[in-house]
Amino acid sequence: MKKYFLFLITILLLTSCEDIIDLELEQNESQLVVDAWLNDQPGPQVIKLRRTIDYLDNSFTPEVTGATITVADINLADSTINQIYVFEDDDNDGDYVWTPTTPGEIMIQEGKDYGLLVDLDGDQYVSLSKANRTIPIDSIGYEFLEDEVGQPDGIYAQIYAKDAVGEGDVYWIKTFKNGSFLNKGQEMNLAYDGAFGPGTNSDGILFISPIRFGINRVADSGDGAIDDGDIPPYAIGDSIRVEIHSLTQEAFFHLFQARTQITQGDNGLFATPINNIPTNIFSQNEDAKESPVGFFCVSKVSSAERTIE
């Protein structure tokens, strides 16, 4: 819908414009960042510790080393721990890695609760998440579509999947084109039951059309954009891989807000204000040195792949 708004504005006011400007922004207060999104896929799992940087500082964020990170599979009912998984930063790059001890060992199991503990400079930072169910992907379809508002003609793909029965399932649909993750904010594809949000009577339905079509790349725009620049539209021979990650309600709203914030500048007249995206990482002690940002989420993943012929 935003796409149409934007289009209306540009077409009706050929005079409106956007350009990059230099601004003196308020100094950033450097904060600890916990980037902990785990799933049930085979192989190692990674948690990253970083620090926030100035908004206009376009470099990699500084790593935080020397922490001890553990994830525990816990029984919330009686507060007992079933198993502890240790994440280690052997090469001191701020990426803390857990490697399966036996081949095929999977940490994240459906329906279980997981706790995160980050121990840094004597302070503990903790979080909780739950591995909810995901849903199978029925199929990936594609077809040739004529040009339409804001998008050229070409091959467009759709994901067919049906929301699980029972209100409140939330999913993050990630798309990889020829192995490259579609990583733009506008390409973040989220579903609450079969549609966009709570209270929409969309429980148990096939994903609605904008979500089904949400696995197509969004073209570059702005100065120097070439439509088929970095990731061109689908063409014969391309592979499409789609993953559905289950989320917690908290994680859904976190990503939902993150998407609004990342794409804030795309909405011209109707931009919503910048605000901080909620975190679920908390300090154990009140006088901890850090007030962390970031998120801990565990997901079940289903996936499907198809090559365009």
Place this chain on the structure above:
Amino acid sequence: MQLKSKVLGLLALLFLSNFSVAQKTEKVTLSGYMKEASSGETLIGASVYVFGLETGTTTNEYGFYSISLPPASYKIEFSYLGFDSQTKEIDLKENTKLDIEMGENANELVEVVVTSEAEDRNVTNTEMSVNKVSIATIEKMPALLGEVDVIRSIQLLPGVSTVGEGATGFNVRGGSIDQNLILLDEAPVYNSSHLFGFFSVFNPDAVKDVKLYKGGIPARYGGRLSSILDVRMKEGNMKKYEVSGGVGLIFSRLSVEGPIAKDKASFIIAGRRSYIDILAKPIIEKQVGGDTELNFYDLTLKTNYKINDKNRLFLSGYLGRDNFGFGNAAGFNWGNQTATLRWNHLFSERLFSNFTAFYSNYDYEISFGADSDNTFDWSAKIKNYSLKSDFSYFLNPDNLITFGGQAVIYEFQPANAKSLNEGMIVDFSLAKKYALEAGLFIENEQKINRNISLQYGVRWSFFNYMGSGSSYEFAEAENPGDRRAPILDQTQTFDAGESIQTYNNFEPRFSIKYQLDNTTSLKASYNRTAQYIHLVSNTTAATPVDIWTPSTNNIKPQMANQVALGIFKNFDDNTWVTSMEGYYKTYKDLLEYVDGADLLLNEYFEGDVLQAKGRAYGLELQIEKKKGRFTGWTSYTLGRTELQSEGINLGDWYPSRFDQTHSFSTTAFYDLSKRWSLSANFVVNSGTPGTFATGRYEQNGYVYPHTTGRRNNARIPIYHRLDVSATLAGKKKPGKKLSGEWVFSIYNVYNKRNPFSINFGENRIRTPEGQPRQTNAYRFAVVGSIIPSVAYNFNF
């Protein structure tokens, strides 16, 4: 509470003292209507002055005046700026009716006037914080794309601002746009804009009079916190047919008016349509493909019938729509409709009444379709019906008592949304909501002596949020700024008409004028206002898809108190009119939203609403030159508007989105010759606040903006703009009825890219995986270049 009852007691006392005085002496009444001789159009605010008694009155919104005097012979002057005054000797023995027709002042160039009333009205009248702009003035101002516009014109007045070009509506003394009650012939207009905010919905050819109350709001108006914009439509020429119109770059306009029965009934019909879609067709076809619809139009209609001297009927209507359609792929349209039926009845020479029934509706529709099995249709609506009565009792020359009441029934349809999903219907519709708003008021305009006059009254307002519908309860938020989750098992359902929540408020209003000398006066006013319906919006500018909501069990009515003080002084025989006003306002329960609020298609959006308190204060200066070849005004406003809510900005006060520290504008007109006239606007404003990102971090490879948690922590750069226009009037040929004029205008003369907002985001070009993401600050300018235009207007 105690203070409230004291205030009310005082008001009651004031009223009673007048009635007892009134009965003492026998008086007779002179009353009638004042009209324009050439068209029969009634004159609003024309003055009647009694020599010897040094007293007088003015005509009301319907052109009616009434003055009660002891029987005697009087010399009475009837005047209206731009018209020849008339002085009449009247031997007043019994109640007398006298209608006056005023002839246009022939020996002067058509004068540009801001107040078309008594020259010194701004000093002598009790009203303050009120601006009147005549349509003649609005028509002479340089306009965007040559389109004369009521709302863009009032934005040049002190205390009135906008967040930028393209923003819907206007802000008065720091208030939000939904705090303005915009009335078109007494019916409220819920969205005053065409094409988002570029043009307003009022067709200048059909507008007679525009009046903006920023403070000292009379008790007869209610329902909004910040201002009343009272737009009155022309009645239509009673004497002869008249056609006028114009051709511009955006719209073309045509209006026809004339008598149905001479001096008894007349009509006006005025329409406009944009033709950007026709002009831009080649571009659109290339970019979008054929079958595209892009237009907006409006139609204004009014007719009136004078049944006899005591009764007159008016029927007026408005219909406007913006349409955008892209084949089957997408469609979007919105518009207002209003209809008003009014009946003026004279119970006696001293008791004038008006009864109004109106209907008003605002709705929008959005539709998308991937194919015939996959569609999405969404519409929303606010509808209301109202009955209203106003009585004016002309007790004596020193007291004019008005009283009356109003009831409005609202129907809110926040979303009728249906989707066809691979042929299956999914219904996203939200429940309809209903409410009743009622008000009773009484007020008196009283002259205590030659120097002191008062206007005081009270409005009692009542609101009933009612069924059929459901009420929701929400859990306490963990932190004050968090979304509150609905407690679903506490949902209650209500039958049609059953009360879910009621509110009521007493709203005292008071103004006083103290005249220091013939050209100087001091004024003060106080008013309390309550607002029961709210526009829910958290975007930079309000959008046409924002929904209106009633106050509910979770959303309290918004309240405001305002005091204002002013000094008014005229110089050089009212050539220079100056004023200086200060105001201080406090607000309660303004609508704010939690971070990341989800306000559309959300049945439980009440859990995303926070209510804030606010304060606003400022100083407004205006200097106006009213006579001569060179006329115009300069206004300057120094202001501050701040909000405070537990959940926002760490609980501290923060500037509102509409806060503008300095706002300066100059509007000037110069008559070069009989045919050429020039005008210019110059505007400089402080940048409005916005929340700017300070830091960033990554999650899942995405870059998140981050702030210190401070709301509106920075300001966009200063805004300034110059517009000019030149009008060439056609040669007047004797015997020829057609008169025409060319209007050449340039908007944004020196091509300033004024930012509407500063946005934050990643490069518009994809960052390859594994490289640091690039983030930038973007300046978004709605008007990014100089906009010249030409228009031709005609009349015959």
